[in-house]
Amino acid sequence: MTKERMVNRIIGAGLKNTKYRVNIIEMLSKTDELVSAQEIYNRLLKKSIFINLSTVYRTLDILVDNKILNRVTIEGEKQSFYEYNRDIHHHFLICRGCNKIIPIYDCPLEDYEQKLKSESGFVITGHRVEFYGYCDECRKNLI
Amino acid sequence: MTKERMVNRIIGAGLKNTKYRVNIIEMLSKTDELVSAQEIYNRLLKKSIFINLSTVYRTLDILVDNKILNRVTIEGEKQSFYEYNRDIHHHFLICRGCNKIIPIYDCPLEDYEQKLKSESGFVITGHRVEFYGYCDECRKNLI
DNA sequence: ACGCAAATGCAAATCATTTGCATCTAAATT
DNA sequence: AATTTAGATGCAAATGATTTGCATTTGCGT
Structure with missing residues (x-):
């Protein structure tokens, strides 16, 4: 997915276009893995993207509310996982x-x-x- | 289910027969609801059974390990729920x-x-x- | 460029659950 | 029936995922 289309999805939902939102959507849209909030934080850090963990959580909440991402829970795992919503x-x-x-x-x-x-x-x-x-x-x- | 059968299930699993284990099995075997640990604690309290919440958790863990109860997680709920295992x-x-x-x-x-x-x-x-x-x-x- | 609502960082709070340790109890042994 | 001891319990503190309050910063319409 192009960065432009990601920005469109963000703006289309009535949200502000911020770098971290693009970073998170970009990462998840490139994999079909389910990724936890902490793991998203870790992977961004590895790419020298210094986002706060609470911003990760807030961003995930908003992107899930706007159906850009899906939140998935797995039996026996206490944390939630996230995936890009491909509908x-x-x-x-x-x-x-x-x-x-x-x-x-x-x-x-x-x-x-x-x-x-x-x-x-x-x-x-x-x-x-x-x-x-x-x-x-x-x-x-x-x- | 008779109290005797509950005690048999406890002993049969190689566990000690304690009043709280019987209390919890008894409560869950009488309903087909899914009940959370905190709710189990509350319902016992209402019957003047003064068990510690951490004992509730430990008892549930053991009874689940021994397949006397099932632990169930529900999408979007952070706590676990328990039910009597009727196989x-x-x-x-x-x-x-x-x-x-x-x-x-x-x-x-x-x-x-x-x-x-x-x-x-x-x-x-x-x-x-x-x-x-x-x-x-x-x-x-x-x- | 300016102003404001929304987004972010940081630290502290929250909620469900787990753990360490002292004490107590079931039940096996004498 | 008293003794022993491994396992069960109470209590308080720790943990881990997530959320929140508040001060600061940023995106974006004017």
């Missing part, structure tokens, strides 16, 4: 061996949600799915 | 209006896991599914 519905496959997190762009629940709606009276607005297990490499080391 | 695979339907959490004893993912395994090489050991939305009553108040 593609997806879930995660999480390796309990190496903690690798792999997005899956295929959703098994679309039909099921309809059924649930008619049975429960709930209006379903979203869902979360995570699969846990061991990836190919870690499986080999399990024995 | 019945289930998921949750969470109302964003009133925060009610309803278990669903019907799983849409069994077939899908097989597919995922063959496509990704992952050995799947578990999954988590949550549905978010608005229950009948809250939906009426949304307008």
